[in-house]
Amino acid sequence: MSKYFKLVRRSQLIVPEAPANLEFLTFGHSPPPAAPRDVFLCCRRLVDKQAVYGPINVMNSHDKQFFRLMKRAYKSLRGSFGWISFREIARFRFVKFQPFYKIHVSCSETDQLPKRGHQEYEIDYPVGYVPDSLPFKPPIAPEILLYFYNNPGCADSIEKLLRFIPKRIVNNPNPPDEAWGLYAEEGLSMGKFLMAGLVIAVLSTIFIGLWLFYHPGDLQNAFTPMFVVSVVGALLVAPEFMGYGSKKKRS
DSSP: OGGGEEEOOSTTOEEEOOOTTOOOOSTTOOOOOOOOOEEEEEEEOTTTOOEEEEEEEOTTOOHHHHHHHHHHHHHHHHOTTGGGSSEEEEEEEEEEEEEEETTEEEEOSSOOOOOTTOTTEEOOOOTTOOTTOSSOOOSSOHHHHHHHHHOGGGSOSSSSSGGGSOEEOSSOOOTTOOEEEEEEEEEEOHHHHHHHHHHHHHHHHHHHHHHHHHSTTOHHHHHHHHHHHHHHHHHHHHHHHHHHHHHHHHO
16 A cells, blocks of 8 residues: 555655556445536438537536537538538527437527526526516527627637537437427529639639630630630529529428
8 A cells, every 4th residue: 555655755754646547446346427517419411401419518617618509510411511501500590300310410400599497408597587478588699699600709618609509418318309409591692603604704804815716706705715614604603593583481
């Protein structure tokens, strides 16, 4: 036992020093694992448009860390080629969802929160907030969530907004369990449309100038590539507009 003690010249006291390989002294048993504390994020994948979900562990996290983790989780769930899409997050909704196969889920059309006092979820409510009131009023405005998602560095280094978001404190749900979380609802990105149009216009102008320089008077062939690119681009973005229009009609 002497190797586990170290003489410290502090009023001639002998202070025990823990051995390097000391484990939890629970009669040889490991301590029970800590309960999870996850925020679930739902979104639609880029390739097949299927709704999927993933957990964001927020144990000992604050707002700034949470929004950075959420941005990372969204990119991972949506897919590696999200930058080629003409959609972006328009707002976040509080939803109830039901997993039915692996990470695939069915999300509610309306905003919902777990009942007050739900044993599987941890959530605080603002002073005077009534979670079951109709029409539904989110505990955090969608504009606030979207702003700090896009600018996580501006969020607080304390748990200020995170406390109003439902966090599951038991294991992940299994079909047909119901769960609650955030849904990243997408909309058309006009910035991406304008950027794509600007790139096409600049490249087409350069091509036309070079073609006419080497082939004076050949206007038809000079403008043909721009026409082809415009038609192909219109065919590619048409589904984005059609899907967005039908969604607005449903809402």
